Amino acid sequence: MNPDICRERENATFNTETLTNMLDGSAEKTRRRREIESLVINDPDFQHDDPNFMSRSERYDAAVKKSSQMIMKLRDYGISDPEEIYFYKRTARRTFHEAFGLHYTMFLPTLYSQCTPEQQKKWLPLAENFKALGTYAQTELGHGTHIRKLETTATYDPSTQEFVLNCPTVSSIKWWPGGLGKTSNHAIVLAQLYTLGKCHGLHAFIVPIRCMKTHQPLPGVTVGDIGPKFGFEEVDNGYLKLENVRIPRENMLMKYAQVEPDGSYLKPPSDKLTYGTMVFIRAMIVGESARALSKSCTIAIRYSAVRHQSELRPGEPEPQILDYQAQQYKLFPLLAAAYAFTFVGQYMSDTYHRITGHINQGDFSQLPELHALAAGLKAFTTWTANAGIEVCRMACGGHGYLCCSGLPDIYVTFTPTCTYEGENTVMMLQTARFLVKCYRQAREGQQLSGTVSYLNEQQRLQPQPVSSRPTVVNINDLASLVEAYKLRAAKLVEVAAKSLQGELQRSISQEDAWNNSSIELVRASDAHCHYVVVELFAAKLSEISDTAVHSVLNTLALLYALHGITLNSGDFLQLSQITQRIKALLVEIRPNAVALVDSFDYNDEMLNSVLGRYDGNVYESMFEWAKRSPLNRTEVRSFIIFNIIQKK
Ligand SMILES: CCCCCCCCCCCCCCCCCC(=O)SCCNC(=O)CCNC(=O)[C@H](O)C(C)(C)COP(=O)(O)OP(=O)(O)OC[C@H]1O[C@@H](n2cnc3c(N)ncnc32)[C@H](O)[C@@H]1OP(=O)(O)O
Numbered sequence: 001m002n003p004d005i006c007r008e009r010e011n012a013t014f015n016t017e018t019l020t021n022m023l024d025g026s027a028e029k030t031r032r033r034r035e036i037e038s039l040v041i042n043d044p045d046f047q048h049d050d051p052n053f054m055s056r057s058e059r060y061d062a063a064v065k066k067s068s069q070m071i072m073k074l075r076d077y078g079i080s081d082p083e084e085i086y087f088y089k090r091t092a093r094r095t096f097h098e099a100f101g102l103h104y105t106m107f108l109p110t111l112y113s114q115c116t117p118e119q120q121k122k123w124l125p126l127a128e129n130f131k132a133l134g135t136y137a138q139t140e141l142g143h144g145t146h147i148r149k150l151e152t153t154a155t156y157d158p159s160t161q162e163f164v165l166n167c168p169t170v171s172s173i174k175w176w177p178g179g180l181g182k183t184s185n186h187a188i189v190l191a192q193l194y195t196l197g198k199c200h201g202l203h204a205f206i207v208p209i210r211c212m213k214t215h216q217p218l219p220g221v222t223v224g225d226i227g228p229k230f231g232f233e234e235v236d237n238g239y240l241k242l243e244n245v246r247i248p249r250e251n252m253l254m255k256y257a258q259v260e261p262d263g264s265y266l267k268p269p270s271d272k273l274t275y276g277t278m279v280f281i282r283a284m285i286v287g288e289s290a291r292a293l294s295k296s297c298t299i300a301i302r303y304s305a306v307r308h309q310s311e312l313r314p315g316e317p318e319p320q321i322l323d324y325q326a327q328q329y330k331l332f333p334l335l336a337a338a339y340a341f342t343f344v345g346q347y348m349s350d351t352y353h354r355i356t357g358h359i360n361q362g363d364f365s366q367l368p369e370l371h372a373l374a375a376g377l378k379a380f381t382t383w384t385a386n387a388g389i390e391v392c393r394m395a396c397g398g399h400g401y402l403c404c405s406g407l408p409d410i411y412v413t414f415t416p417t418c419t420y421e422g423e424n425t426v427m428m429l430q431t432a433r434f435l436v437k438c439y440r441q442a443r444e445g446q447q448l449s450g451t452v453s454y455l456n457e458q459q460r461l462q463p464q465p466v467s468s469r470p471t472v473v474n475i476n477d478l479a480s481l482v483e484a485y486k487l488r489a490a491k492l493v494e495v496a497a498k499s500l501q502g503e504l505q506r507s508i509s510q511e512d513a514w515n516n517s518s519i520e521l522v523r524a525s526d527a528h529c530h531y532v533v534v535e536l537f538a539a540k541l542s543e544i545s546d547t548a549v550h551s552v553l554n555t556l557a558l559l560y561a562l563h564g565i566t567l568n569s570g571d572f573l574q575l576s577q578i579t580q581r582i583k584a585l586l587v588e589i590r591p592n593a594v595a596l597v598d599s600f601d602y603n604d605e606m607l608n609s610v611l612g613r614y615d616g617n618v619y620e621s622m623f624e625w626a627k628r629s630p631l632n633r634t635e636v637r638s639f640i641i642f643n644i645i646q647k648k
C-alpha cells in the first residue's frame with residue numbers, strides 16, 4: 001500500500017463505512033451490494049482480456065459472451081430483484097455497455113409499461129427468457145429529435161388484420177438502435193399509424209426482424225451494424241429498413257391506444273404515453289451521471305494523493321499534487337457535484353416510481369412535471385458530468401490520457417448521454433416549456449405545488465418584479481443559499497417569459513417568439529435544475545444523524561452551492577466574499593478528499609484504473625499494463641520500418 005494514501009485515510013475526520021452505508025441506504029444494503037459484486041469479481045469467467053487491446057469485432061464478441069454468461073449466472077444465483085441485477089451487471093460491465101443493454105433498458109420496460117395484460121402474457125415470457133431479444137428502434141437517419149416527423153409507417157389492413165410496415169425513404173431508415181445491428185431478433189418500432197385512411201401519429205409496434213431459429217433477417221427486413229463510433233465499440237448500434245413487413249394486429253402495443261379488428265381507432269388518455277420509456281431512461285440517467293462523475297473523481301483524487309510534482313517551498317520535498325489550491329479547485333467542486341447528483345439520482349428514481357404508480361391508477365396529473373424534471377435533470381447532470389470527466393482526466397496530467405487510467409473509457413462511454421434519450425438543449429427547452437406555463441399559471445393566481453412552487457412567491461410579492469429584488473446571501477448558511485438559488489430561478493424564468501412576451505408584442509408568431517427566446521429559455525431551465533439540485537442536497541443533510549458525516553457533507557454542499565454562484569456570477573452578488581469562502585472550504589475538504597472518494601466504495605475491478613487503485617501503487621501497475629500491449633508482443637513489429645532501417 002502506498003504510504004501517502006494510507007496517511008490520507010488515517011487523517012480523515014469521519015468514518016467512510018458510515019458514509020458508504022448512507023449512500024447505499026443502510027448497512028445491510030452495503031453488505032448485500034458487496035456480496036453481489038464479489039460474485040462477479042471472484043468469477044474466473046469474467047476475467048476477460050482488456051478491451052483496449054481488442055479489435056472492435058473481438059469486443060463485440062466478448063460483450064455478447066459476457067451478456068449470455070450474466071443471464072445464466074443470475075439465474076443460477078437466483079438473483080431477480082431489479083436493483084440486485086443492476087449491481088451484478090454494472091460490476092460485470094465495468095465502464096462499458098453490454099451487448100443486450102437495450103433489451104434490458106428499453107425493450108423490456110416498454111413491454112412492461114405499454115402492453116395489455118394479454119400482450120404481456122405472450123411477450124414477457126419470451127423476452128424475459130431471451131428467446132425474443134429486443135431493441136428500441138425509434139430514431140431514423142433523418143430525425144432523432146423531432147419524432148413527430150418520423151417517416152416509418154404502419155398501415156392497418158383490415159382484410160388480414162395485420163399492420164404493414166414500411167420505411168419509404170432513405171431518411172426513414174431506422175438508425176442508431178443499440179443491439180439492432182447483429183444481436184436482436186425483435187424491435188419495438190416507432191411508426192406513424194395509418195388506419196382507415198387516417199394518420200394517428202406515432203405508435204409502438206413489436207416487429208420480428210430475425211428468424212428465432214436461424215437468426216437470419218426475415219423477408220422485407222434489411223438490417224446491419226452502422227460502423228465504428230466515438231465509443232460504445234462493444235455495442236452493435238444498427239440500421240433497419242422495412243419493406244412491406246406484415247405483423248399481426250396484436251403486435252401494436254395497445255395498453256393506451258387501440259386499433260379494433262375493423263380498423264377503428266381508440267385514442268389514448270394522453271398521446272405522450274407512447275414516450276413513456278424515454279421518460280424512464282432519462283430519469284435513470286441522472287443516477288448514471290453521479291456514477292460516472294464519482295468514478296472519475298475517485299481516480300483523479302486518489303492519484304492526486306500519490307502523485308508528487310513541482311516545488312511548493314524551495315528545498316522541501318515535492319508535494320502531493322492534491323496540495324495545490326488550483327488542483328483542489330478543479331476537483332473538489334466536482335466531488336461535491338458527484339455527491340449532489342447521487343442524492344438527485346435517488347430522488348429522480350423515487351419520483352419516477354411514485355408518479356408512474358399514479359399513472360397506472362389512471363391519474364395523469366403529474367405527468368407534465370415528471371417529464372419536465374426528467375428532461376431537465378438529465379440534461380443538467382449529464383452536461384456537468386461530461387465536462388467534469390474531462391477535467392478529472394486533465395487533472396491527472398499525461399497519465400490521464402492513457403487508456404489504463406480508465407478516464408478515456410469513462411468519457412467515451414458517458415458522453416453520448418448528452419445526446420441520446422433526447423438531445424440536451426432540446427430537453428432543456430422542454431423543461432422551459434413547462435416552466436413558462438407554470439409562470440403564467442402563477443400570474444393568473446393558480447397555486448403551484450412541487451418543484452415549481454417557488455413561482456407562487458413571485459405572485460405574492462407583486463408588484464415588485466423578481467428581477468429587482470436584491471439577493472442577500474449568508475454564505476455560510478445552506479438554507480440562505482437555497483433561497484438565493486430559488487430567487488435566481490424565479491428571476492430567469494421571469495426573464496424568459498418576458499422575452500417571449502416582448503417577441504410576441506412585435507407581432508411575430510408563437511414559434512418564432514420561442515426560437516428568438518431560446519437562449520433565455522435554456523438559461524431558465526438550467527437555473528431551475530440547479531436550484532432543485534441544491535435544494536435536494538440541503539434536504540438530504542437533514543436526514544443525517546452522524547455528526548462527522550453531516551459535517552463533511554455540509555462542507556461539500558456549501559462548496560457545491562458557492563461554486564455554482566461563481567460560475568453564474570452575473571446572476572448573483574457578493575462575489576469576492578464568496579471566492580474567499582470557497583478557498584476556505586477547499587482547505588476544509590483537503591484532509592477528507594481521499595476518504596470521501598473511498599466512501600463511493602468502488603473496488604479496483606470496477607474502477608478499472610491504474611491511477612485510481614485503492615493501494616495507490618500506480619507506477620508499477622502502469623508499467624505492467626504497457627507490457628501487455630499487442631504492439632509489444634514482438635520486438636520488431638512492422639516490416640515496413642524494418643525495411644526502411646535496412647535501406648539506410
Ligand atoms: C431495470 C432497468 C435498469 C435501468 C438502468 C438504467 C441505466 C441507464 C443508462 C441507460 C443507457 C441505455 C442506453 C440508451 C440508448 C439510447 C436510446 C435512445 O436514444 S432512444 C431514442 C430517444 N429519442 C428521444 O429522446 C427523442 C427526443 N424527442 C422527443 O422526446 C420529442 O420529440 C420532444 C419531447 C422533443 C417533442 O415532442 P412533441 O411530440 O413534438 O411535443 P411538443 O414539443 O409539441 O410538446 C407537446 C406537449 O407534450 C409534452 N411532452 C413532450 N414529451 C413528453 C413526455 N415524454 N411525457 C409527457 N409529456 C411530454 C410537452 O411538455 C408538451 O406539453 P404542453 O406544453 O403542450 O402541455
Ligand SMILES: Cc1cc2nc3c(=O)[nH]c(=O)nc-3n(C[C@H](O)[C@H](O)[C@H](O)COP(=O)(O)OP(=O)(O)OC[C@H]3O[C@@H](n4cnc5c(N)ncnc54)[C@H](O)[C@@H]3O)c2cc1C
Nearest residue numbers: 136137138139143144145176177178416419420421422425
Ligand atoms: C450512442 C448512441 C446510442 C443511441 N441509441 C439509440 C437507440 O437505441 N434507439 C434509438 O431510437 N435511438 C438511439 N440513438 C439516437 C438518439 O436518440 C438521437 O441521436 C438523439 O435523440 C438526438 O437526435 P438527433 O441525432 O436527431 O440530433 P439533432 O436533433 O439533429 O441535433 C443536432 C443539433 O440540433 C439542435 N436542435 C435540434 N432540434 C432543436 C430544437 N428544436 N431547438 C433547438 N435546437 C435543436 C440540437 O440541440 C443539436 O445541437 C442513439 C444515439 C447515440 C449517440
